[in-house]
Amino acid sequence: MQRRHFLLSTLALALGLSLPVAGRADDKPAVIRIGVASVGTGNRPVFGGSSVALANVKGVLEEEFKADGIKVEWNFFKGAGPAVNEAVANKLIDFAWQGDLPSLIGKAGGLKTRLLIADGTRGNAYLAVPADSTAKSIDDLKGRKVALFKGTNAQLVVAKVLDARGGLSERDFKSINMDGATTQAAIATKDIDAGWFGAEVYGLVDRGIARIVYTTKGQSPNLARQTHFLVTEDFEKKYPQITQRVVTALVKQAAWASDDKNREQVLQQWSKSGVPYSAWKLDYDGTPLRVRLSPLFDDYFVQHYRDALALSKKYKLVRGDVDIDTWLEPKYQRQALRDLKLEGYWPDNDAKGTPKK
Amino acid sequence: MQQHRYWLGAGLLALASAGHAAAPSNEELQKQIAALKKAVEALQQQLDQNAQASKAAPAVPAATAVAASDAAGAPATREDLQGVQADLENFKYQVQRDRDTATATSTRALNVGGTIQARAAYSTQNTSTPAATPAGVVNDRNSSFDVPTAILAFTGNLYKDYDEGRNLGYRLSAGASQQTASNNSFLNLLDAYLTYSVLPTIDPATPRLDVAFGQQLLPFGLEVPATEDLKPVILNAQFTTRLGLAQRQIGLIARGDFDPVVDYGYNYRAPLLSYAFGVVNGNGPNTSDNNSAKDWVGRLAFTVPSDYNSWWRQLTVGGSFYRGKANLFVPGSSTLVGTGDRVRYGLDVTYNHEPFGITYEYIQGRDDTPIGTTQANTKVASIKSDSHTATFFYNFGEQFVKGFRAQGRYDDWWPKSYQPFFRYDRFDPNTDKTSDESTVYTAGLNVFFAQTTKFQLNVNYTDDKAKSLSYSDFLAQFQFGF
CATH class of the missing domain: 2.40.160.10 (Porin)
Structure with a gap:
């Protein structure tokens, strides 16, 4: 009798639990889940430096799928690229905006993803020290505490920068793994001797907190942080039409943002992330937006990922292998370019990053 | 308009700083008089422009006037600075007051x-x-x-x-x-x-x-x-x-x-x-x-x-x-x-x-x-x-x-x-x-x-x-x- 009580209760519990999770088979998803490997200042759910960021702020995808009743869910991860990988591994997102290194690590480790468009190429990296530091160069910081957000695309750029300086590596410094917000706070309190940053460094410089001692800005396109937009293989196989509509909407947004007559608006929109307008302006100074916001998988983009893979293996950041050519899925961006009549709109660069003639 | 405000601000600052100086030289006094003259001229021009504008157009709503004076590049006046200073003082007072009366503190991180x-x-x-x-x-x-x-x-x-x-x-x-x-x-x-x-x-x-x-x-x-x-x-x-x-x-x-x-x-x-x-x-x-x-x-x-x-x-x-x-x-x-x-x-x-x-x-x-x-x-x-x-x-x-x-x-x-x-x-x-x-x-x-x-x-x-x-x-x- 008592055992029957227990069994009945357990059955009721299991039945009750199964009701809310019983899925429905549909030709369209109820929700499109997007992961972003970035977060705004003070953990605000806004970011900058990409077309996807503009699509988020302007509600482009929400508008695209409004009539279909498909909800768009944005997830901004404080843990950046590694947190995106964690979410992909646990099947919690369908699309992601992410940097090159974490994506490579994920792909090499078995995550089933496809790259759809480039979004935010040729990003700069900055090494900054407290404003009153005596350090004036990378060499001055050997053996000292240097913060770096490991597992993000910054780690790969730093590896390249150091490697190019006589084969230096992270081991030549007291390298500390810190996320962006913590690094900003630590440089202000001088808990670290230096830190690697993106455009947000200019906010610290303007406030007299930090001083830049090295930057990749203006150097070889090979020394760049790259980001892209990807989809999980499961989602792409199940919903190719939805994937196409997402890509088309983003390519359309990239075209608007790449037009330099919209430059001020683009930078202003990005400043909603908390990184000031002046910082974006200085970071993008001298570079047409058409260059950095190109969605194309041109030779430069492809070669960058091949180089990234080789270097990641050299430094044992990646264990497995990745077939770059099959990882990239250009058919959606090609279709978007045809549909939007944007073929030839963006420069088609060679492997060195120079426009082909 | 902005230029007028600049000279007015400069004149007032010159006058104010003169009050703190111990013994200004003749040359400094001449400079201050020149700054004051420019400030007075600027005020006169502003008055003239306002008179003309009021004849030519209906009165500008107060909000618009404020927005115009907040245009980028307008110099801060002593009043502006005093306003910011007052806000900072108020903030410091409030923080100290809250810390004294309404904040839990401990000897070490807790x-x-x-x-x-x-x-x-x-x-x-x-x-x-x-x-x-x-x-x-x-x-x-x-x-x-x-x-x-x-x-x-x-x-x-x-x-x-x-x-x-x-x-x-x-x-x-x-x-x-x-x-x-x-x-x-x-x-x-x-x-x-x-x-x-x-x-x-x-x-x-x-x-x-x-x-x-x-x-x-x-x-x-x-x-x-x-x-x-x-x-x-x-x-x-x-x-x-x-x-x-x-x-x-x-x-x-x-x-x-x-x-x-x-x-x-x-x-x-x-x-x-x-x-x-x-x-x-x-x-x-x-x-x-x-x-x-x-x-x-x-x-x-x-x-x-x-x-x-x-x-x-x-x-x-x-x-x-x-x-x-x-x-x-x-x-x-x-x-x-x-x-x-x-x-x-x-x-x-x-x-x-x-x-x-x-x-x-x-x-x-x-x-x-x-x-x-x-x-x-x-x-x-x-x-x-x-x-x-x-x-x-x-x-x-x-x-x-x-x-x-x-x-x-x-x-x-x-x-x-x-x-x-x-x-x-x-x-x-x-x-x-x-x-x-x-x-x-x-x-x-x-x-x-x-x-x-x-x-x-x-x-x-x-x-x-x-x-x-x-x-x-x-x-x-x-x-x-x-």
Whole structure:
């Protein structure tokens, strides 16, 4: 009798639990889940430096799928690229905006993803020290505490920068793994001797907190942080039409943002992330937006990922292998370019990053 | 217009600064007069323009006028600066006032937290308890509302090592808890210990070694060291209380790990070996040792080295021991006959691979037990006990995905999660005796609906062969932390 009580209760519990999770088979998803490997200042759910960021702020995808009743869910991860990988591994997102290194690590480790468009190429990296530091160069910081957000695309750029300086590596410094917000706070309190940053460094410089001692800005396109937009293989196989509509909407947004007559608006929109307008302006100074916001998988983009893979293996950041050519899925961006009549709109660069003639 | 404001501001500043100067030279006075002249001219021009504008167009609304004067490039006047200065003074005053009258401060860094449980329970087995006083009598109870756990905890650091992270920290907690022996008053001291990181903690790729001194949970198996807020099941496994392992003990315990696998691509760290070793009184919390023999506790766990995105992730096998001495008495009296062994061995396996997890613990106990009626005829027998505890759970939701729950959001967002589980818990107090074991089957559901709050629903079926009883309990509980 008592055992029957227990069994009945357990059955009721299991039945009750199964009701809310019983899925429905549909030709369209109820929700499109997007992961972003970035977060705004003070953990605000806004970011900058990409077309996807503009699509988020302007509600482009929400508008695209409004009539279909498909909800768009944005997830901004404080843990950046590694947190995106964690979410992909646990099947919690369908699309992601992410940097090159974490994506490579994920792909090499078995995550089933496809790259759809480039979004935010040729990003700069900055090494900054407290404003009153005596350090004036990378060499001055050997053996000292240097913060770096490991597992993000910054780690790969730093590896390249150091490697190019006589084969230096992270081991030549007291390298500390810190996320962006913590690094900003630590440089202000001088808990670290230096830190690697993106455009947000200019906010610290303007406030007299930090001083830049090295930057990749203006150097070889090979020394760049790259980001892209990807989809999980499961989602792409199940919903190719939805994937196409997402890509088309983003390519359309990239075209608007790449037009330099919209430059001020683009930078202003990005400043909603908390990184000031002046910082974006200085970071993008001298570079047409058409260059950095190109969605194309041109030779430069492809070669960058091949180089990234080789270097990641050299430094044992990646264990497995990745077939770059099959990882990239250009058919959606090609279709978007045809549909939007944007073929030839963006420069088609060679492997060195120079426009082909 | 802006130029006028500039000269006006410059003139006023020149005049103001003259008031602070000790003895201005003729040349300085000439400069000030020139600045004032320009300021007067600027004002005159402004008046003329305003007069013309008022003739040519209707009056400008006040808001527009303010907006125009706020145009980029307009110089700040002394009034503007005074306004900002006043705001800053007000802010400083308010901050200081709040700090003096409405801010909790401490000598060192302090984090205040706590865990509380509020429970409703129904049992098919009535409980009756006789007592010496009317207040202690329980008369055929089959349901009750309870607050079984209410803990207030303080943690912080006493010394922070900025260079290498060899920090000195502390934890103090007090309250009512199932895991304390004496639950007779509201605030019992639970944790009270000091920790020191012997090895650097800055780089996740290096091994760890922490030493804790004071009153703390034992590093034995899986369930014993888990704090109240981490346990999936409402009631503790039987062995934790019946073998005395759930009690906090006072002593020195070192915990560390070796050869960690760090997968930066997922911000995942898993040490190949983790270990703990310590010496404690063995007499429970909030009391001195009751003999000179010290009890020893240790644990060694091996985690399969793997990347995060591997099926081998978080597969751990561990072994634990506890070895000590207990005072022995003539049964039913306080006549001491010596000390006897109190030994525990444990073997555990964990496979916690989101979204599901399986844990299994086997515990074996050996206790020297006196048998006799007088000190002269009392003999010591060794009684062996054992326990098997297995739990299976499945997570619907993102509660346990570390990177996912750390999101940038405007509101008080937290991923809602549902965790159904099943636990098998069997304890045999004397393996040489038949039909004295007790088995508890638990089916349950944890609903995580806010960052530190969960709702727990447990259905227990107990088959107690020693008492020849079988019954069911239904427990519903909110557990919340702050």
